[in-house]
Amino acid sequence: MQNSDIDAGLTPPPLMPKVERQRLHDTVVEHIRRFIVEGVLEPGKKLNERELCETLGISRTPLREALKVLAAEGLIDIEPNRGASVSKMSEAELRETFELMSGLEAFSGELAAERMTATELTEIKALHYAMLACRAQNDLAGYYSRNQAIHDKINEAARNSALRQTYIAVNRRLQALRFRSNFQIPKWDSAIHDHDDMLKALEARDGKRLSAILRQHLLDKRDAVLQVQSREDAAAAKLKA
Known part of the structure; x- marks a missing residue:
């Protein structure tokens, strides 16, 4: 009975957390990209993670994931031990x-x-x-x-x-x-x-x-x-x- 009870128990759908996480990830990327495009975050500006987290209402983990995406796009520069800044083209x-x-x-x-x-x-x-x-x-x-x-x-x-x-x-x-x-x-x-x-x-x-x-x-x-x-x-x- 115990085994059948366990088998019959509700198991959270495995895809739900991934979907929500991806939505958050995409939303954060889009917000920061728009900040950069509209000049809220100017070229060369060093990013303050705490301020961005407060502005977007998120933790540092999704923020850092978003910054990696934006770095791959060439919009953000990330330097070890120095943090991230908005890219400025020569x-x-x-x-x-x-x-x-x-x-x-x-x-x-x-x-x-x-x-x-x-x-x-x-x-x-x-x-x-x-x-x-x-x-x-x-x-x-x-x-x-x-x-x-x-x-x-x-x-x-x-x-x-x-x-x-x-x-x-x-x-x-x-x-x-x-x-x-x-x-x-x-x-x-x-x-x-x-x-x-x-x-x-x-x-x-x-x-x-x-x-x-x-x-x-x-x-x-x-x-x-x-x-x-x-x-x-x-x-x-x-x-x-």
Whole structure:
């Protein structure tokens, strides 16, 4: 009887803790990634684990697991006995990575113009108009999320898995910088003009045109980011003097 009682007892489903743990893990990664993208955690900033744990309402174990993921993505630097800090790209690295991204975006546009479905085009149009509404309200975070969704959907519509994987990996390193490129209103409005042209090229299924627009769009982002970084570096140098 005792054995049958044990056999008949309730056993916790073995997958439940793993599912909950994974959800927490993904949520923490996403929160910190957003902090980095939106500049809450600035490039070069040393991370205070206690403060992050309090902000996110978590223990140090899921935080450290999340930091390892972000380190693998190139967003966080972890040094033994010195802790973690937000990665800061050198000028040369920034230039080269944006150049690479301009090529990836251009190729995505060329393929997407051929392969995008009518439904996907409709979704991009909806995101475009939502993005314009955010600009009218000076909602940079809302604008950026829709902006990135447009670029992401163009890349998905290219239907090239090798391109997709490379795009995701490179774009993660540039998201915070792409966000910062809109800090100046003229740069922000110029980006919107580019998106108007992108939409027209998509509607016309003009892959060559869309490719050229996307390539220059990313190179303009590079130049805007370099300007911002140069001013910030100069201001930091003055404070140290």
